[in-house]
Amino acid sequence: MSRVAWQLATVKSIRPETPHVKTFTLSLPQFTPHLAGQHYDLRLTAEGGYQAERSYSIASPPEQAGEIELTVEVIPDGEVSGYLNEGVAVGDHLEVRGPIGGYFVWRGAASAPPLLLVGGGSGVVPLMAILRHRQRLGVRTPSVLLFSVRTPEEVIYQAELEAMAQADDSFTLLLDYTRQAPPGWAGYHRRIDAAMLAEVVARFGAARPQAFVCGPTGLVESVANGLMAAGLAPEMVLTERFGPTGGQ
């Protein structure tokens, strides 16, 4: 069986993350350990044969053997995300293939440079796979997650991220609320800009981090440019863009 053949996964659990985001844990008959940052393709088939496919980043670490977690944001009028949100229950089957992708991946070497992860909205999903993999490996590479959301209710994985930051001095969580911040918020409260990125890069001192940037196109474009202005070499800035919509 080829590595990326379609297989019939079973929905093991469904967990709401935010009002518009759910995590689906899928049990796989053929599990291949993935690299943190890779994705799966998911295919829906209607009576009559019509098919729709989308790619979803894997949220779980490869150590979580036999299954994958896909965190899916419901897009307004989304053909696939809408069905996943409303039409799928625990025990149902879904066709998937993967893992796919060899570029936006973190291989987890202890000698790897520090990590600067920048996510916008559901762009945090592949970054979470990196953080979970890092945690399971026990790697203490200095790491920062700058996570931009519009409102407090949109923070995917909030409890887990905050617990991770508390338990691990080498990991820093920087939330950025672009529209509405929680009461008493003293952190970032504006769109990510060059000054913010320069501050974040300065946290690494003389070291130059490997950056992973994932989110809507506009955010990724401006963050990638800002990181280069802050002194990162282009090859140290890995990006994954999604969608024409969803500007922050």
Add this chain to the structure above:
Amino acid sequence: MGFFTNKGFQPKRQSSHKLPPGQYETTDFPVLTAGPTPRINLANWEFRLEGLVEEPVKWSWEEFNKLPMQDFNPDIHCVTKWSKFDTHWRGVSVDTLLEHVKLKPEAQFVTEFSYGGYTTNVPLADLLGGKAFVGLVYDGQPLTPEHGGPARLVVPHLYFWKSAKWVQGLRFTAQDEPGFWERGGYSMYGDPWKEQRYRDDDDDAASASSIRL
């Protein structure tokens, strides 16, 4: 795998166009790029034909813009599942560029190479006969950097990663040499109508491209 259906799943996005398998229609123009968008100074820009040619040739931006241009209205299909129909480009066909070089007989494949280091591979035959062009203008405006400006190769009958953004030139080769995504497991050929997204989808790709040659 047998024929599986997802209970209750109904198409929401019916398209008036014929879509390749697994694709959906979009009217936006999404951006997909590995890494930051390169900043290119037109004063230093050049386009080169090199590799298995008798004499390499290169054009400056000014020279390139004096080449005969045509309008192209292709449908484009991205491996990330979106398709966009009836796009409007203006550019220079690869046939026009090749009038300026003599290819060596062993030239069978092409590596498109770009500012920023991107590469992708295609059979030479897939760039000939009006099938491919270097696009400079999109929707009546200079092509923007995030879509590959100032110049991008467009090979619309293959998945759009075969259409190199920020293209700097074409290198003619005897062998099919995998490019950036191809080295990462993506299809060597990328025919959207055969859904050749990944290398494992390529079982019949070698024979398909040898027939074309």
